[in-house]
Amino acid sequence: MEMKEFNKTKRQLSVMGVGTWELSSNREENVRAIRYAVDNGINFIDTAEMYGTEPVVKESIEGYDREKLFIASKVWPTHFKYDDVINACENSLKNLGTDYLDLYQLHWPSKSIPIKETMRAMEKLVEDGKIRHIGISNFSLEETKEAQAAMSKYEISSNQVEYSIITRDIEKSGLFDYCKDNGIAVIAYSPLSHGKIFSNTALLSDLKKVAERYSATPAQVSLSWLLHKENTFPIPKASNMEHMKEDIAAAALDLSREDLSLLSDLEEKYYTEPISKQHKKSEDKINNYNFKEEKTD
Ligand SMILES: NC(=O)c1ccc[n+]([C@@H]2O[C@H](COP(=O)([O-])OP(=O)(O)OC[C@H]3O[C@@H](n4cnc5c(N)ncnc54)[C@H](OP(=O)(O)O)[C@@H]3O)[C@@H](O)[C@H]2O)c1
Numbered sequence: 097m098e099m100k101e102f103n104k105t106k107r108q109l110s111v112m113g114v115g116t117w118e119l120s121s122n123r124e125e126n127v128r129a130i131r132y133a134v135d136n137g138i139n140f141i142d143t144a145e146m147y148g149t150e151p152v153v154k155e156s157i158e159g160y161d162r163e164k165l166f167i168a169s170k171v172w173p174t175h176f177k178y179d180d181v182i183n184a185c186e187n188s189l190k191n192l193g194t195d196y197l198d199l200y201q202l203h204w205p206s207k208s209i210p211i212k213e214t215m216r217a218m219e220k221l222v223e224d225g226k227i228r229h230i231g232i233s234n235f236s237l238e239e240t241k242e243a244q245a246a247m248s249k250y251e252i253s254s255n256q257v258e259y260s261i262i263t264r265d266i267e268k269s270g271l272f273d274y275c276k277d278n279g280i281a282v283i284a285y286s287p288l289s290h291g292k293i294f295s296n297t298a299l300l301s302d303l304k305k306v307a308e309r310y311s312a313t314p315a316q317v318s319l320s321w322l323l324h325k326e327n328t329f330p331i332p333k334a335s336n337m338e339h340m341k342e343d344i345a346a347a348a349l350d351l352s353r354e355d356l357s358l359l360s361d362l363e364e365k366y367y368t369e370p371i372s373k374q375h376k377k378s379e380d381k382i383n384n385y386n387f388k389e390e391k392t393d
Pocket residue numbers: 114115116117118119120142143203233234256257284285286287288289290291294315331332333334335336338339340342343
């Protein structure tokens with residue numbers, strides 16, 4: 097698996113990571129799939145306190161050299177007060193069976209807790225060696241600038257946002273270029289549009305036309321299109337071996353310039369609104385999420 101610099105952190109990450117939101121209920125298979133990924137060169141695993149999958153990641157990374165892995169988790173906005181951030185991190189460390197996180201991300205922006213207070217806690221976690229890098233997620237261009245301005249000692253390493261062949265809002269908003277120009281890595285979540293590419297038969301048929309030229313699949317050309325973008329790390333989620341094998345093999349595909357351009361044109365036909373737009377409409381729900389009651393784990 098090819099490696100790529102995680103922008104200003106200078107850390108070497110596999111060009112693709114693995115996501116762990118809404119893994120299937122077959123834990124043994126989830127673990128087997130993630131271990132297959134690590135055995136085949138993936139060193140970047142993304143989770144979050146909110147997913148309830150940190151224990152699955154813990155089980156999946158047992159026995160591997162921790163220093164070779166890049167483990168990312170996230171704190172939910174209801175935990176953005178200073179002490180809550182520190183406690184949430186401790187909890188994630190325990191769930192993951194590790195004494196540091198490579199990347200700790202603010203899962204969504206909060207409207208109720210000042211970003212300065214949250215960032216003070218994040219910087220304290222870096223100083224204490226509990227986390228190595230600070231990231232954000234679902235932050236717009238303006239929110240990204242505000243988050244960076246709220247920090248006093250460190251810089252934002254990454255912004256995790258929805259980005260796929262049919263959801264390219266971050267290119268239009270200027271966020272993609274801003275991140276590139278400011279050394280912030282883009283982590284592309286829902287790179288398969290949260291599975292929506294598989295339920296749109298017209299899109300699937302257009303993807304297949306390109307995929308056939310490489311003896312590949314629609315999932316693989318969709319992922320490869322993202323892998324051809326600079327400063328971008330897609331994190332597909334695969335609950336089973338079959339999907340994981342297929343997704344990882346996408347890293348070996350080299351699409352022609354013509355096919356990349358054909359794939360780029362698909363968004364116009366099949367544009368899909370990002371999840372974040374729907375969530376923005378229910379921001380109060382995010383900020384007041386009752387974590388303990390609703391947690392799935
Ligand atoms: N920061 C955020 O707010 C945020 C939001 C969303 C997602 N994320 C992160 O991004 C990760 C990925 O996004 P996502 O889970 O929303 O969606 P995704 O990776 O775009 O798509 C996952 C869906 O595609 C299926 N799939 C995967 N590989 C496949 C293949 N080769 N053939 C057919 N189906 C395949 C999966 O099925 P199976 O599960 O059955 O394998 C699942 O239904 C998450 O797990 C999470 O880590 C972050």
